[in-house]
Amino acid sequence: MQGKYRIGIVGLSPGRGWAATAHIPALRALSDVFELAGVANTSLASAQAAAAAFDIPRAFESAAALAASPDIDIVVITVKVQHHKEVLTAALQAGKSVYSEWPLGNGLEETIALAELAREKKALAVVGAQAIASPEVQFMRKLVADGKIGTVLSSTYVGSGFSWGDDVLQGDAYAMDNRNGATLLSVIGGHAIAAIDAVLGNIDQIGAVLSQRRRTVRIIETGETVEMKTPDHLMANAILRSGAPLSLQLRGGVPRGTKLLWEINGSEGDLRVTARNEHVPAVNISPLRVEFGRKGQDGYEELDVPDPFPIDAGDAVAARNVAGVYRLLADDLRHGTRTAPSFDHARALHEVLHAIEQSSETGKRIKVSK
16 A cells, blocks of 8 residues: 555544543654544544544544545544444444454453454454553563573462542543443453463463452542442462463552562563553553563563664653554555454453453353363
8 A cells, every 4th residue: 555544533532531642642653654534433523523633634423434434544443342343343344444442342242243253354453452562571572482581480460450449530430330341350451461471372271250349439530439330359360371370460449569560480580570650550551661580699680671663652651552553553454464463362362351250250260262
């Protein structure tokens, strides 16, 4: 294709939301590759407001109209999870390439249907599992593959999630209801498992307990108290396909202590990973501190992490790894490759999440589908 790829975004609000804080800065940093060509929201007036705020040339009356437009090459979906299937189906049926935010579907069944439709349409269908594009995650993957720490003996991952603590932004209140598909497990858990898979390989079997300790949550902007209807803690133990054991704990909210800690223990040394940005201690967002401890020596040394494609996105920390996914998407479109996280990859991640839910419900260890 000659020229830039024309992006149409579904679900863009001025001043707030993931599209505004991550996708827009990422696309502007890659303006030599992508062009913001259109936007669609729940109403034409809302789309027109977003188009004016971000200098986007065209506002569409609906997501279906945007998907059908010959002026759009790639449809980007940043709406709430419960609307993903409808919008993605329209875009894939229209023959467009798509970039859907994570989670892909509201549960495994929807995800399977979307992955099958993408395969049927032979579409380039990318999901926002942006931890895979993190320079630090890619660096760790190479270190492990090259034998830097020897044979992987075990791994421990402790993470936290912003929206499932005591306070929540009004725009995230919908995530307090399990039925809406954006949960501690699906969001924070999905990104954590994507990173673990990338570095250590897939999970073979898992035992898990999902717990809910909070019953209400306070809306930050209004002070209103709303009911929490979703787990706010995950405790899991798994066996990777390599045979190495994995301990995984996710906590709702942002604790005072260590907010992100990922340790990988090997026969020749250990890796330790923490977040550089304590305000966003998420493996898929924050720049990460990667440390190495050699067998037979005390302590850790911080490693220099190469970033082959640095971007200038100002203070938009969330844009860095999103831009990485966009870069992979562009390479796939140019070269016919499939390097960006795909809907099939999303299906595999959702199968792990489903296994965790099954284990918690039945009290049994679950074999993850292959």
